[in-house]
Amino acid sequence: MREGVSPQILFSPRVLRSLLPALSLVALLAAIFYLQPRAMSYFGLNLLLNLAVPIALATIAQMFVITVNDLDLSIGAYVGFTACVAATWLNQQPLLGIAVLLAGIAVYAAMGALIHLRNLPSIVVTLGMSFVWQGLSVLLLPTPGGRAPGWLLGLMGLKTPFLPFAIFASVGLGLIVHLGLMRSAYGVVLRGAGGNARSVARAGWSVLKVKMIMFALAGFFGALAGLALVGLTTSADANIALRYTLLSVAGVILGGGEFVGGRVSPIGAVIGAITLTLAASFLSFLRLNPDWQIGAQGAILILVLALRLLVTRAERAS
């Protein structure tokens, strides 16, 4: 890795690569403002970015799992479960609600331990867990309903000065996770377990502990996503967040995360999540047939991956 302070470095493929997620977001925002100038206001942004907070939290949760080379296909069902808990127990018996949410995080840690100890494929274990979470949600809320606790409604409906709450929350989330995972000493170990688990183990760190911590963090941020979601929708149902599984994976990848090797970016993941949230609004402004909404998200994902390949090629060539 050559390090040099020259004007070219600003336009080098490496910098371009890390800027790609942000550039995609700016391009998308520009297109939205062009199509719908009224979106360029406090109220308009609030409407556009409303749902970005729970998606960003779920994406961060998925990012922790992807960091250690696993994939969580149960995150959507889990976010739905925590939303159901928040709309029922957390509202009526707060202590029980908190205990159940903590138990959910413990289950995530146990899942990480199981995947590591038995060397199981995370896709199968998490797919199985998605049934467990959804079954629990159906038991808890057989029909849509429940009510979010007042403090949660108040928090999510916060009117912040200058810019909507969603923007402050997203920036804060990205920075906090960035500091913890990318700038702390233990964060390096956590990411190292994704890069080369064997050398991390040889250096005396417990890979089991790393996996459990990363899965527990995924459970923690997944639970926050459920709380944020129910704070916006005021009630919950078992299927409320099933699409978050795919959205969260797409968000991590859009944000510059690599699927293997522990190369992730928390800020990028948050940007990726916001991009996906905006993409949905953008497509409706385009009056695109709603049938193609999911497909368009897939197309955006493929497009960004193709762009990234081009940048990577340029990076190698330079």
Add this chain to the structure above:
Amino acid sequence: MPTIAMPVGVTRLVRKPWLWSFVATVAVWLAMEIFTGGQGAGEVVTAALSFATFSVLVGLGQMFVVTLGPGNVDLSIPATMALAGTIAMKYMDTQDPRIAAGVVIALAVGAAVGAFNYGLIRALRIPPIIATLSSAFLFQSAAIWYNRGLRIKPPPAFADFSFAEFHGLPYFTLGAILLSVLLHIALNRTVYGRSVIAIGQNPRAARFAGVSVERTRFATYVMCATLAGLCGCLFSAFSGGAALNMGADYLLASIAVVVIGGTSVAGGFANVPGIWGASLFLFLIVAMLNTYGFGAGIRMLLTGIIIIAVIAAAGGQKAQR
């Protein structure tokens, strides 16, 4: 060293990775028959064979893909099933003479999906999980747009045929058994099958040994999607029409039968009989929970727990390399 001398045949049988899926299947079946007092035992077996046929079709394709090595998995199976089933049923338009052409169309849709998936993996150099995940979005959308949220009915003769039996064995099941035998031979006796296994064990060594890695991967992704297309078409006939969500259960099923059946998730080791054992097992679990009269929530909860428990018990692989 074992103190009891077992016949050579028995020790070889016990070492077969697929044996446990059959043992588990018989155990679940017995548990169910004890509960119902043995009533309708034959019907349960026929139903199990009919339903297992569909998980076997997608499971076989997924098995070949998984055997290619870590990271290889096809997540687009449910979308492919929905798309191929919808297009085939729309073409057939409930007219009996169009059945054969419709099945061919379903196969062609599947093959095209597989080629697209492989193209993404190769052109964008992305892990197959991400490639098939992104393409699944596209195919699901295409199915939604083409299907319009309806259940498109199959031709009457096709629907009747899906329930027709030959001495207690549904024709679909017979076909799937035949296909399994062919794929078993393909896996163990042909250059293609040995190439898949070689790539799964060590892609670099396989390349140096002269295996055409990319051609083999292309063939495998196309085969997996083609089988998913066929499954979508046959399942549409069996379940009374093509619906958008009909593939939903088959994502977990396709991967779970591979793992429970004793195929290595790290790649490089596969076996066909285990797919059957695991498919029957999965169906019987659901049937057993139904007989016990549990509600939807408990049923999902228990299905998830049982699958994880079985995989944790059976699927633990010794770390390779």
